[in-house]
Amino acid sequence: MSVTLKDVAQVARVSVSTASRALTGTGLTSERTQQRLTRIARELGYRPNPIARGLKTGQSRLVALLVHNLTNASFQVMAEVVQARLKALSYQMLLCIGGDDPQQESDTLTTLVDHRIDGLIVVPTGKNGPQLKALAKDVPIVCLVRRDDATDLETVLADDPQGAYLGTRHLIELGHKRIGLIVGRQDTTSGRERLSGYIRALGEAGIPIDDTLVHAGHFEPETGATCCRKLLDLSRPPSAIFVANHEATLGVLRVTAERNIAIPDDLSLLCYEDMPWFEWHRPAISIVDNGARDLANLAVDRLLQRMEAKGNGNDGVREYRVGARLVQRDSCRRIESTGSAKIKPSASKSKSSAAKSAKV
Amino acid sequence: MSVTLKDVAQVARVSVSTASRALTGTGLTSERTQQRLTRIARELGYRPNPIARGLKTGQSRLVALLVHNLTNASFQVMAEVVQARLKALSYQMLLCIGGDDPQQESDTLTTLVDHRIDGLIVVPTGKNGPQLKALAKDVPIVCLVRRDDATDLETVLADDPQGAYLGTRHLIELGHKRIGLIVGRQDTTSGRERLSGYIRALGEAGIPIDDTLVHAGHFEPETGATCCRKLLDLSRPPSAIFVANHEATLGVLRVTAERNIAIPDDLSLLCYEDMPWFEWHRPAISIVDNGARDLANLAVDRLLQRMEAKGNGNDGVREYRVGARLVQRDSCRRIESTGSAKIKPSASKSKSSAAKSAKV
DNA sequence: CGATAGACTGCAATCGATTGCAAAACGCTA
DNA sequence: TAGCGTTTTGCAATCGATTGCAGTCTATCG
Numbered sequence: 001m002s003v004t005l006k007d008v009a010q011v012a013r014v015s016v017s018t019a020s021r022a023l024t025g026t027g028l029t030s031e032r033t034q035q036r037l038t039r040i041a042r043e044l045g046y047r048p049n050p051i052a053r054g055l056k057t058g059q060s061r062l063v064a065l066l067v068h069n070l071t072n073a074s075f076q077v078m079a080e081v082v083q084a085r086l087k088a089l090s091y092q093m094l095l096c097i098g099g100d101d102p103q104q105e106s107d108t109l110t111t112l113v114d115h116r117i118d119g120l121i122v123v124p125t126g127k128n129g130p131q132l133k134a135l136a137k138d139v140p141i142v143c144l145v146r147r148d149d150a151t152d153l154e155t156v157l158a159d160d161p162q163g164a165y166l167g168t169r170h171l172i173e174l175g176h177k178r179i180g181l182i183v184g185r186q187d188t189t190s191g192r193e194r195l196s197g198y199i200r201a202l203g204e205a206g207i208p209i210d211d212t213l214v215h216a217g218h219f220e221p222e223t224g225a226t227c228c229r230k231l232l233d234l235s236r237p238p239s240a241i242f243v244a245n246h247e248a249t250l251g252v253l254r255v256t257a258e259r260n261i262a263i264p265d266d267l268s269l270l271c272y273e274d275m276p277w278f279e280w281h282r283p284a285i286s287i288v289d290n291g292a293r294d295l296a297n298l299a300v301d302r303l304l305q306r307m308e309a310k311g312n313g314n315d316g317v318r319e320y321r322v323g324a325r326l327v328q329r330d331s332c333r334r335i336e337s338t339g340s341a342k343i344k345p346s347a348s349k350s351k352s353s354a355a356k357s358a359k360v
Numbered sequence: 361m362s363v364t365l366k367d368v369a370q371v372a373r374v375s376v377s378t379a380s381r382a383l384t385g386t387g388l389t390s391e392r393t394q395q396r397l398t399r400i401a402r403e404l405g406y407r408p409n410p411i412a413r414g415l416k417t418g419q420s421r422l423v424a425l426l427v428h429n430l431t432n433a434s435f436q437v438m439a440e441v442v443q444a445r446l447k448a449l450s451y452q453m454l455l456c457i458g459g460d461d462p463q464q465e466s467d468t469l470t471t472l473v474d475h476r477i478d479g480l481i482v483v484p485t486g487k488n489g490p491q492l493k494a495l496a497k498d499v500p501i502v503c504l505v506r507r508d509d510a511t512d513l514e515t516v517l518a519d520d521p522q523g524a525y526l527g528t529r530h531l532i533e534l535g536h537k538r539i540g541l542i543v544g545r546q547d548t549t550s551g552r553e554r555l556s557g558y559i560r561a562l563g564e565a566g567i568p569i570d571d572t573l574v575h576a577g578h579f580e581p582e583t584g585a586t587c588c589r590k591l592l593d594l595s596r597p598p599s600a601i602f603v604a605n606h607e608a609t610l611g612v613l614r615v616t617a618e619r620n621i622a623i624p625d626d627l628s629l630l631c632y633e634d635m636p637w638f639e640w641h642r643p644a645i646s647i648v649d650n651g652a653r654d655l656a657n658l659a660v661d662r663l664l665q666r667m668e669a670k671g672n673g674n675d676g677v678r679e680y681r682v683g684a685r686l687v688q689r690d691s692c693r694r695i696e697s698t699g700s701a702k703i704k705p706s707a708s709k710s711k712s713s714a715a716k717s718a719k720v
Numbered sequence: 721c722g723a724t725a726g727a728c729t730g731c732a733a734t735c736g737a738t739t740g741c742a743a744a745a746c747g748c749t750a
Numbered sequence: 751t752a753g754c755g756t757t758t759t760g761c762a763a764t765c766g767a768t769t770g771c772a773g774t775c776t777a778t779c780g
Contacts, residue, residue: 016738021759024737030758052737058765253637381728
């Protein structure tokens with residue numbers, strides 16, 4: 001079917017081994033034969049068979065990226081970055097979708113390792129620590145965006161504490177005192193860290209934490225809707241909502257739309273992670289950018305280094321952080337210092353006589 | 361490192377060939393040895409090495425899906441469907457991003473074939489017909505969403521003529537007579553077909569085609585913006601715009617927002633292909649659904665059949681159509697039979713925002 | 721009881737590359 | 751020209767499976 005090394009060797013009247021050495025440039029062949037073989041190979045249209053090569057070398061030139069879904073714009077960006085980077089090095093990216101489901105993740109991991117991938121970048125569910133740990137012995141692995149606490153794998157994380165802090169502080173600086181937070185599950189790194197950033201910002205501003213303003217939930221639009229309703233139904237609803245759970249954003253938008261709540265006039269809205277349409281939305285939605293592009297690039301850097309290091313890459317550093325950045329658009333508004341919400345024209349007034357302060 | 365067939369054979373005290381036959385279930389081994397070997401293999405945690413197997417069999421259990429990008433929600437859906445389907449058959453999906461760029465497409469195709477993929481579903485750019493045709497001799501290929509006219513490959517298409525017809529007719533039924541169309545490049549199947557559906561619907565309604573209302577352009581948000589401006593700047597602007605170029609939607613939304621044009625009060629908007637946020641958008645955006653899920657499923661069906669047919673799958677049918685469907689939401693409005701636009705070149709409205717009454 | 725078909729099993733080749741080892745070719749010097 | 755050290759090259763094994771062919775074993779039948 002296709003031209004094999006044997007064909008090339010035959011035409012060049014040399015042995016297969018010589019052909020191999022010449023073409024892979026091991027430097028063990030004379031300049032002349034090397035050039036001659038390169039030429040012949042090109043003329044014949046020879047392309048090495050990665051499968052055959054892989055069998056012998058144990059490599060596949062395949063690098064897998066395992067993410068939860070493709071709906072999340074950050075994952076899209078990351079996939080595109082990883083693909084581009086790898087392609088430049090003539091690796092092929094295996095993009096896999098794990099659905100944030102431990103079982104699927106586990107299955108996929110097994111398949112991938114069977115296929116002898118050369119490296120893996122994974123957004124772990126956090127439920128397959130042992131398996132990941134075991135696999136890490138055979139394949140260089142880098143975790144992305146989430147840490148799997150059961151492992152000590154090299155991990156590239158967004159600086160979520162900082163991002164959440166920046167976002168919250170921004171809202172505070174705009175005069176908001178009652179800031180609702182919708183955040184991810186607390187058994188995920190990002191969920192916990194974003195909450196901590198929120199708390200720190202409020203703390204620095206001397207604003208007590210009001211438990212009723214903080215909602216943590218699963219990563220789904222429906223969660224966003226539910227949490228949003230709860231926030232709006234409070235006797236003293238927030239004047240701003242910080243949606244730090246990316247998947248929840250749509251739900252929040254739906255609820256505010258349903259209730260005819262004008263953003264940012266009635267309610268300021270700040271989201272975590274960008275989506276391509278946020279800037280076209282009306283009003284354009286302000287965000288905390290988690291730096292997906294940088295994250296992906298760093299992850300690739302780390303992975304490549306590991307792949308080259310061939311097992312002895314324990315340089316000590318196990319966690320990398322990529323800075324977050326505030327992107328101001330039009331969904332947050334400065335309010336008078338009363339800190340009262342405009343949502344219910346009824347009564348509500350200043351002072352942080354909020355319920356009680358909370359612990360985490 | 362990992363358990364090989366040899367190990368299993370050794371433990372079972374049989375030859376490697378027997379082990380192979382027993383485990384692959386060729387029916388050439390006795391019931392007893394088969395069961396025994398299966399058990400031993402399981403106990404030892406044996407997993408066949410796809411690379412080694414692939415070398416011999418010429419198969420890789422890898423099926424590639426080559427799409428233009430991951431931003432397009434249709435592609436996301438398709439990717440997830442394909443992944444799920446393939447996984448159930450223990451194939452691994454290779455998701456590749458071609459960027460609608462012929463060069464990249466060509467490179468990727470080469471790499472994929474090198475890796476001896478067992479099948480390929482591709483959204484062709486249309487510029488690599490010869491290459492695709494050549495590859496089709498080695499690998500089962502199914503085209504998706506677009507046809508490559510230079511080939512006679514089996515192709516699964518959305519019923520774009522019908523979809524565009526449905527959409528246009530819907531607008532006509534709502535009383536619109538001046539309907540702007542923003543459509544994809546005319547050197548693509550979908551671009552041409554959608555235009556034809558538009559023309560047919562207008563024709564049936566006895567509405568003459570006004571060339572100034574039709575804009576075809578590249579698949580990019582910027583195109584949408586440009587075209588939209590042109591439409592709005594007409595001395596007699598349209599009362600409805602049908603955005604049949606998916607990527608252009610964002611641009612159109614931006615322009616209408618910039619100009620404070622209320623949808624659907626001042627302008628009805630109908631889009632082609634869904635995006636997850638369309639239904640949360642305010643107003644929720646009506647669409648013509650191209651049936652991404654069905655398309656993907658059908659493509660997988662066809663591909664699998666070809667893969668099984670092993671070369672003789674020429675059953676004559678080369679083109680499949682998946683029906684389109686109108687999804688009415690809130691971005692299209694009935695207008696008086698005058699068909700005149702409410703948009704006046706000069707008069708820009710001030711507080712247009714909260715004027716809308718939420719449906720549903 | 722021996723012959724023979726049929727069911728199992730094992731040997732060895734094969735897929736297409738890479739690579740250790742040894743032989744061959746080459747270049748230099750004496 | 752012989753001697754010796756370097757390059758270059760080829761042979762053959764190897765990676766982990768599959769598979770054609772031939773040999774072994776069992777069972778059946780005359």
